[in-house]
Every structure is written in C-alpha cells, then in structure tokens.
Amino acid sequence: MSDYSKLEKCLGYQFKNKDLIVEALTHKSLKKPYNNERLEFLGDAVLNLIVGEYLYLNFPTSNEGELSKIRASLVNETGFTKLANEIRLGDYIYISTAEERNKGRTKASILSDAFEAIMGAIYLESGLEVLKPIILNLLRSTYDKINLDVLFSDYKTALQEITQAQFGSIPEYRIEGSYGPDHKKEFEVSIWIDGVKYGQAKGKSKKLAQQAVAKIAIDKFKEIN
Template identity: 65%
Template sequence: MQKLQEFEKSLRYTFKNKELLKEALTHKSYKSPVNNERLEFLGDAVLDLIVGEYLYKKLPKANEGELSKLRASLVNEEGFAKLANRLNIGDYIFISQAEENNHGRSKPSLLSNAFEAVMGAIYLEVGLEKVREIVLDLLEKEYPKIDLGTLFKDFKTALQEFTQARFGVTPQYKLLGATGPDHKKEFEVAVMLHDEEIATAKGRSKKSAQQEAAKIALQKLKAEDE
C-alpha cells in the first residue's frame, strides 16, 4: 500500500476507496478477480470530453476539422502513454510475471490503459472537476505549445498533399517484410513514387511504419525542393 501512496502523491489525489485505485492499476494478466478494463472504458469517454472541451476553449479560432485532428493527436495510446509516464504509472501497475519479463511496465498500450482507468476511477469517486484539473495540468506540462504544426503528425496526408501538388501523383506504400514473433512483429515499409523507392522505415505496426516512411520521404523531397 505504501507504493500506492507514492502514486497518489504524484497524482495529487488521495483515493477514499483504495481498492478502486488498485483495480485501476491492475492489468488483465495479473492474477486478480478484477482488472482495469471497465474503468479504462469509462476513463476513455471522460478523457475524450475533457480534451475536446480543453481544445475548444484554448483554440477559439480553430474550426471543427482542426479541433478533431488535434483531439485525435492527444486522445490516443501514444498521447496517454506520455501522460502516464509523467505520473510514472509503469512503476505501480500490477502485471503478471510474463508481462514483467516482456517489458510490460514500459508498453505504451498498458500505460495508456492504466492512465484511462485511473482517470475513470477518479471520475467515479469525485466527478469530472478533479479529473479535469489533473489532466489539464499534465497536458500543459507535456505540450507547452498546442497547435496543428506541433501536434498533428499525419505524415501520410502531408506527403500526399505535397506529391500531388509537386508531381501530380499519389505515393504508394509497399510492405517489404515483417520480422519477429507474432506478439512483437516489426514491419518494414517503402514509399514509392512512379515505381521508385523514395524512403523506407520500420515500425511495430504497418501503420506506424507507413507514417515513419512518409515522414522521411517528406523531409527528403522538401530538402530536394529547396
């Protein structure tokens, strides 16, 4: 329980119901009658609302499309894992030995899920205001500047817009291969223009590999254009 008190200190919130906090930090792999999946579901909805409201108020001139893109850049596994790391959630989650051996404490998916669950648990105990206070403080620290240029990293869209304007063509993505066991596959993808390979990149998913390859291709093409 002392470790949980440490976590509450970094969270700046003390739970009345310690079992609720423990549930929020319990991964499904851990031998326990409860896990954090239901709280994660609730927290996801709460965070979606809080971040949406935050962006609406912070960026009064942004249109609906821009707000949607910004929210999508914050409300996702990567974004929540960053906020989770600010609270060192990985040090406090309850996971199986197998997950422990598989570096579960640093997995973005586990960190993100635990963060959502903790926020869901706080919402159940005291309501929206306290969750908003914690989340906005974390957002301001993690993202001192919030706008499309710094947050929205859809490189595939940016590359497509660039190549259509510059060359009148749409880039194609080619899967070059996949390595590693099923639970830890790494994909390699190439970006093609006019059947010519422009850039390659690897990622833990095809989507992330495509985004990274698009980022490299965009930087390369812009440099050539200068």
Template identity: 45%
Template sequence: MAARFKTKFGIDFSQPQLILTALKHRSYLNVTNEPRIFSNERLEFLGDAVTNLVVTEFLYRKFPKKTEGQLSKVKSILVSKPVMAEIAAGMSLGEMLLINWGEEKTGGRQRISLLGDAFEAVVGAIYLDQGMETARRFIERYLLKDYQKILKRGLYKNYKSILLEYAQSTSKQPPEYRVVEESGPDHAKQFTVEVWVNGQKLGQGTGRSKKLAEQQAARQAIEKLGISPGDQLEK
C-alpha cells in the same frame, strides 16, 4: 497502492480499490485468479470518455475561431495512445502497474498500450471517486499543461492524413503507396514502402508493418514538401 498514489499525486481515494483496479493489467489476473472484469479495462473505457470530453471542451474554449475539422485533428493527437503513454511514463505510472511476470520480462512497464490504457483508467477511477472537477484538474495538470509542445513536436500525428489532405487540395488525387520490398522471416517482417503523389516519388519508409512503413514514407514526403505537421492551430 492508494497511499502511494496519494503521496505521489495528492489525490486521496475514498474508495482505495478503484485506484488499485485502475493499475491492474489483465495479465495480473493470472496471478490473482480473478475474472477479467477486475482488470483496469472497464475503468479505461470510462476514462477514455472523460478524457475526450475534457480535451474537447478545453479546445472548444481555447480556440473559438477554429473549425470542427481543425479541432478534431488536434484532439486526435492529444488523446492518442502514444501521447498518453509518454505522459504516463513521465508520471512513473509504469512503476505502479500490476502486471504478471510475462509482461514484466517483455518490457510491459514501458509499453505504449499499457501506459496509455493506465492513464485513462486512472482518470476513470478519479472520476468515479472524486467527481468530474478533480478528473478535469488531473487531465489539465498532466496532459494539457504542455499541449503546445506536444503539437509542435509533431511526433504523434497521422502523417498519411496530412499528406492526403495536401494531395486532395492540390490535385484531387490521393497519394499512392507502393510496397517495394519485403524482407525477414514471417515473425519479423520488414516492409519498405514508397509514396507517390502526382506521379512523383516523394518519400520512402521502412517498418515492421505496411502501416508503419506508410507512415514513415508519408512523413518523409511532407518534410520534402515543406509541410509542417504542427500547423493545425497556427493557420
């Protein structure tokens, strides 16, 4: 695994076990009969902190005139699981994951949670083996290089938060979300939610959970209102 990682990413681990652990999902422990501490979860915990620090410092230096609130919003996008999962997929980390047959059958190598966690775990492993500067370069190369594209696409934002901010700035009243339909069996429910602002229906969304449906409704609302979710750093 360490040799494969070196060939692909140019990082030569002095402690090869670290990168092996970083790519070992807890499901694989059923194969190896190891305790849970031998999965990548501890390295993910460390890598999460390292990634947050690097991204925070990057934004702090890059945008000296932005407020703490603006920087926090952008950071939350860049360090979100969907973003890191997309980066990990582009790096083909999914192909390197150690998972059991059950995860393999259910598409674990493409799952957002597994890919996002793997990216953070790899960062944690690099930090322990190579130090902060190598970890920083890795994050900058793969996560921060195209940060502007990530922000402008607006694919990973919390649309409910954006709509809430708009509503509070215009009327002081928060948006109201109404579940108007539930369909499907218990194991595969579909929810339809409407969002109302100032007594006006602005959007409707459908999803496998109320939260997902609310996000879709909020997204439709901000599009209707002409709010650009990629504006955090442009204003």
C-alpha cells in the same frame, strides 16, 4: 497494500477507496478476478469530453475539423503514454511475470490503458470537476504548447512526398488484422513501398495505425539517408 503516496502526489489527488486504484493499475495479464479494462473504457470517454471542452473553450477560431485533429493528437495511445510517463505510472502497474519479462512496464498499450483507467477511477470516485484540473495540469506540464502545428504531424502526407520523390510511387497500406471487441478494436497495418515492406504497427483505428506505420517508414528513410 502498496504505497501509492508518490503517485497520488504526482496526480494531486488522494484516493479514498484504495481498492479502486488497485483495480485501475491491474493489467489483465495478471489473471485476477478484476482488471482495469472497465475503468479504462470509462476513462477514455471522460478524457475525450474534458479535452474536447478544453479545446472548444481555448481555440475559439478553430473549426470542427481542426479541433478534431488536435484532440486526436492528444487523446490516443501515444498521448496517454506521454502523460503516464509524466507521473511514472509504469512503476505502479500490476502485470504478469511474462509481461514483466517482455518489458510490459514501458509498453505504450499497457501504460496508456492504465492511464485511462486511473482517470476513470478518479472520475468514478470524485466526479468531473475534480478530475478536470488534474488532466489539464498534466497536459500543461507535458506539452510546451498545444496547437495544431505542434501536435498534429501528418506522417502519411510527409511519407508520400518522400516516396514520390525517390520512387515515383506512393506507399501501400495493408490491413494485416483487427483485434478485440467492437468498443476497443485495434488494427494492425503494414506499409509497402516499391514492393518492399518497411514496417508494421497497431492503432485504435485504421487511420492511427497508418500514421504510426508511416512514422516508422520515415524514421527508416532518415537512417538510410
């Protein structure tokens, strides 16, 4: 059994059942009789609830649309990867040799899934009131400020302004495919500007995939200019 004491110290939580933390850290690529997908499913739901409650209580003047945008900026693959890196989760995950070669320990998809699974495991073992301060402490230590302006960057709008100025046209987003079961669907979207493909990205919704690929295109324009 590995030593998880450093990870537990970062979390501010000690697991009673070590099998639970092992399951939460085990990626499906390892082909074990268990993996972290079920705990990840649970963690995703609980994180949505806790972050939603936090925003509701701390942003009394924000409307439903603004609250949804802030939550979407926190509760997503990018956001969970930031939180995973805050506790150095990549050092502890169990992945296959092939994933190890493919730098799986730094992959956003693997890190964010493992983070959701760890949170799901804590919830399962100790409940909402124990998990809540753990998540909120991580958010506060990861983000200097939590508000709409800081967290929500609308890359699609920003890119459209760039392409209209340079080409007199707007970007075209093409759905290249969708993968996974309904509760965990992932979409792959490519972006085309003036007949040229500028990138491709995945996301847990079409909108998130479009935002991700728009950011790739913006970064390319920055390099060119």
